Amino acid sequence: MDKIRRKRxxxxxxxxxxxxxxxxxxxxKPTPLLRHSNLSSQSFSEYFNxxxxxxxxxxxxxxxxxxFITLTDNGFKYLxxxxxxxxxxxxxxx
Numbered sequence: 001m002d003k004i005r006r007k008r009x010x011x012x013x014x015x016x017x018x019x020x021x022x023x024x025x026x027x028x029k030p031t032p033l034l035r036h037s038n039l040s041s042q043s044f045s046e047y048f049n050x051x052x053x054x055x056x057x058x059x060x061x062x063x064x065x066x067x068f069i070t071l072t073d074n075g076f077k078y079l080x081x082x083x084x085x086x087x088x089x090x091x092x093x094x
Contacts, residue, residue: 015082026070027069
């Protein structure tokens with residue numbers, strides 16, 4: 001059961017990070033994203049790197065050299081699918 005709980009917490013954290021980006025009009029700088037995520041910088045780095053590797057987010061550098069984080073199509077899909085999962089949980093009172 002503990003392994004399932006950790007997995008769920010991990011999925012929730014991924015959802016939260018992606019949702020923060022979406023709520024900021026799909027463009028946020030790394031430092032505010034870290035602050036809004038309420039994670040330690042080490043935990044945030046682990047999630048951030050995983051999301052980059054899996055293609056859920058991408059870094060964009062503007063003409064002034066400032067970095068912004070945006071969602072990819074996969075990031076938006078994750079948010080949609082996660083909401084479906086939450087709907088099942090609520091519907092079946094799990």
